[in-house]
Amino acid sequence: MTKKQKRMLAAILISAVLFVVAWLVPVRGPWKAAVFAFPSLIVGLPVLKNAVMSVFRGQLLDENFLMAIASVGAFILGEYPEGVAVVLFYRVGELFESCAVGKSRKSVAELMTLCPDEATVFREGKWVTLSPDDVEIGQSVRVLPGEKIPLDGTVIEGASSLDTRSLTGESVPRDVTEGDSVFSGCVNLSGVLVLRVEKSFGESTASKILSLVEDAAAHRSKSESFVTSFARWYTPTVIGVAVLVGILPPLFGGEWSVWIYRALEFLVVSCPCALVISVPLTYFGGIGGASRKGILVKGSDRLEALAKTDVMVFDKTGTLTHGIFEVVSVEGESPEKILEIAALCEQFSTHPIARSLREKWGGRVSEDRVSHVEEIAGFGVCAKVDGVQYYVGNESLMRQKRHSPTFAQTIGTRIFVASDTECFGVITISDRLKDNASAALSALRRLGIRRTVMLTGDGVASAQSIASQVGIGEARANLLPQDKVSALREISADTKGTVAFVGDGMNDAPVLTAADIGIAMGGLGSDAAIEAADVVLMHDDLSALPQGILLARKTHRIVMENMFFSIAIKILVMFLCALGVANMWHAVFADVGVSVLAILNALRTLSRK
Numbered sequence: 001m002t003k004k005q006k007r008m009l010a011a012i013l014i015s016a017v018l019f020v021v022a023w024l025v026p027v028r029g030p031w032k033a034a035v036f037a038f039p040s041l042i043v044g045l046p047v048l049k050n051a052v053m054s055v056f057r058g059q060l061l062d063e064n065f066l067m068a069i070a071s072v073g074a075f076i077l078g079e080y081p082e083g084v085a086v087v088l089f090y091r092v093g094e095l096f097e098s099c100a101v102g103k104s105r106k107s108v109a110e111l112m113t114l115c116p117d118e119a120t121v122f123r124e125g126k127w128v129t130l131s132p133d134d135v136e137i138g139q140s141v142r143v144l145p146g147e148k149i150p151l152d153g154t155v156i157e158g159a160s161s162l163d164t165r166s167l168t169g170e171s172v173p174r175d176v177t178e179g180d181s182v183f184s185g186c187v188n189l190s191g192v193l194v195l196r197v198e199k200s201f202g203e204s205t206a207s208k209i210l211s212l213v214e215d216a217a218a219h220r221s222k223s224e225s226f227v228t229s230f231a232r233w234y235t236p237t238v239i240g241v242a243v244l245v246g247i248l249p250p251l252f253g254g255e256w257s258v259w260i261y262r263a264l265e266f267l268v269v270s271c272p273c274a275l276v277i278s279v280p281l282t283y284f285g286g287i288g289g290a291s292r293k294g295i296l297v298k299g300s301d302r303l304e305a306l307a308k309t310d311v312m313v314f315d316k317t318g319t320l321t322h323g324i325f326e327v328v329s330v331e332g333e334s335p336e337k338i339l340e341i342a343a344l345c346e347q348f349s350t351h352p353i354a355r356s357l358r359e360k361w362g363g364r365v366s367e368d369r370v371s372h373v374e375e376i377a378g379f380g381v382c383a384k385v386d387g388v389q390y391y392v393g394n395e396s397l398m399r400q401k402r403h404s405p406t407f408a409q410t411i412g413t414r415i416f417v418a419s420d421t422e423c424f425g426v427i428t429i430s431d432r433l434k435d436n437a438s439a440a441l442s443a444l445r446r447l448g449i450r451r452t453v454m455l456t457g458d459g460v461a462s463a464q465s466i467a468s469q470v471g472i473g474e475a476r477a478n479l480l481p482q483d484k485v486s487a488l489r490e491i492s493a494d495t496k497g498t499v500a501f502v503g504d505g506m507n508d509a510p511v512l513t514a515a516d517i518g519i520a521m522g523g524l525g526s527d528a529a530i531e532a533a534d535v536v537l538m539h540d541d542l543s544a545l546p547q548g549i550l551l552a553r554k555t556h557r558i559v560m561e562n563m564f565f566s567i568a569i570k571i572l573v574m575f576l577c578a579l580g581v582a583n584m585w586h587a588v589f590a591d592v593g594v595s596v597l598a599i600l601n602a603l604r605t606l607s608r609k
Contacts, residue, residue, distance in 0.1 A: 002098075004098070008095050008098070012091055012092055016039070016088065019088060021035075022036045023081060033078075037075070039084050040071065047064050047091070048068050067086055069267055070086050070264045073267075074261075092596070093595045116132070118130070118150070120141060120144075132184075132201040135200075135201065137199065137200060140156065140194055141153060141195045142194050145191065148187050151195070151197045151204050152182070152184050153182060154179065154195060154196050155180050155181075155182060158192050159178070160175075160190045160191035161173035162189065181198070183204075184204040242264075242267050245259060245578060246263030247259075258580075262577055264584070265583070266574060269587045277595060277599060280300075281599065282562065283555060285603065286552065287303060288605075289551060289605050290303070293548075293551070294544060295538070295551070304556055305534070306549060307552035310449060310495070311452075311453070311500070312444060312453070313452075313488055313501045313502070314455070314503075315454075315502065315503035316455070318503075320434060320472075322433075325431050326430060328412055329428040338426075339357070341385055341392070341425075342425075344366075344385050347370060370384065376397065377481070379400065380393015389420050392416070394416065394459075398418060398423050401418060403416075403423040404423075407426040412428040412462050433466070438470050439542075441472060442471060443546035444546055452472045452474070453475070454475045455476050455479055456475070456476070457477075458477055458478075459478060463476070485514050492515075500517045501514070501515035501517075503521065509531070519545065520533035520537065554604070558601055558602060562598040566595075573586055573590035574590075
């Protein structure tokens with residue numbers, strides 16, 4: 001508990017004891033009002049102070065003003081116990097709210113400790129301690145066992161294991177050695193590491209995650225917007241009814257004290273605390289709970305959209321597969337020459353397919369033999385090797401060059417090799433499926449995801465093979481990057497529900513942006529993922545996808561429960577108050593009691609199950 005919460009608890013306990021004493025003391029008249037005034041003032045002074053400030057700010061309809069009027073009015077009517085009960089139980093509700101908000105913020109606050117305050121930097125021949133903000137790209141940083149990595153970098157000396165739970169939610173440590181990339185926020189567990197800084201503090205992974213979480217509150221869900229609009233007209237309407245209840249019946253013969261008392265009950269019941277507190281708290285708890293699992297959600301509106309997802313569209317490479325390619329076959333009259341030409345043409349490319357071609361060839365890459373290299377986005381590459389023009393790419397590139405390959409269909413990605421006159425070879429490259437892809441798709445089907453689609457640039461045979469292995473219902477093949485966006489829009493037009501796109505975040509930014517909700521896989525260290533996606537799965541694990549949907553649905557369900565429960569109880573008690581069946585104690589329950597129950601229900605989003 002914070003100091004403020006401890007003071008609030010102490011005031012509540014002292015007031016409660018004095019409340020019981022006042023009830024037992026056998027006094028009447030002014031003395032009775034005096035003994036009840038002590039517990040009322042001890043716990044109610046902050047409420048009265050806030051009510052006065054609300055008047056000066058022009059906010060006459062906030063909960064403090066309503067509670068103050070109800071309590072003072074009860075004292076004026078001689079209903080002293082009820083007057084104390086209004087502020088006493090209202091403060092109990094405030095204490096519950098404060099503790100609940102503190103608990104829900106705790107998981108997010110843990111993220112705020114991702115970045116250490118200091119970094120040990122090698123400068124002017126010695127190790128010095130600086131703020132991470134002052135460290136420049138290219139400098140060397142030393143990280144001792146038990147310390148957090150302050151900036152993104154590459155290991156240049158040492159080996160160790162890293163605790164990545166704060167970023168990914170993964171409990172298994174990650175081993176790193178020289179040449180491996182490491183990310184800020186990870187904890188060094190064993191050996192001493194020396195890193196070469198690759199990104200400034202503002203561009204580091206931990207810094208971007210903190211910005212993402214801090215900005216999440218700005219993105220409000222439809223439910224939160226509804227609550228705000230609802231409270232804007234609901235409270236004035238109910239207060240107007242309360243005024244009518246207090247004035248109209250006495251004008252036609254009713255007792256003023258009876259009907260003013262009922263009007264005060266209306267004021268207590270009318271306060272929409274349960275809604276205003278519990279709905280944002282529930283979403284905040286859901287976002288915090290997701291972050292503990294390595295699932296970053298950019299706001300409650302995105303969490304709400306994730307809960308309503310019923311169509312999932314997947315990229316293939318890096319999402320359903322590892323994105324690690326290997327050459328499985330080379331067809332043509334001279335396989336060695338075909339592989340050599342392909343590797344030389346692709347020698348400047350950083351694409352995984354190009355890397356697999358060079359590794360399979362194994363020869364020495366020579367820039368002297370290659371010239372006029374031109375990358376054709378979405379098709380392949382063309383270059384001159386030993387003065388001869390060659391084309392290396394997909395079937396669409398071959399059709400552009402008026403070649404008609406006659407090679408048999410194979411399972412995998414096919415890379416054709418051609419000259420100006422003929423297509424003389426094809427290289428088949430295969431990408432290994434992720435181990436948990438099938439299980440994740442099965443889990444999504446059990447969750448009621450009614451349609452799954454895979455978008456890929458692979459050929460039809462390869463696409464259908466991958467789709468059948470993981471259990472995806474529909475595969476669209478031979479797609480260029482711009483074709484994927486068009487395909488996604490077509491899918492969205494065919495469905496009334498929410499369409500989510502799941503990609504690896506590296507080259508899927510246009511599709512992630514075009515989807516109702518974009519989900520980036522393996523976003524650790526990927527600027528593109530963090531910037532473009534609505535949801536980022538920080539570790540490269542498809543099983544986090546059904547986990548995220550389950551958590552989003554649980555959060556949305558709790559929001560709906562709190563909304564319907566709060567409104568229904570308030571309407572029922574207001575009706576009973578008008579009939580004279582309910583009293584101030586029922587009104588207090590309808591406000592504070594319902595708020596406490598709604599808050600406790602909201603805290604279920606923090607469950608670790």
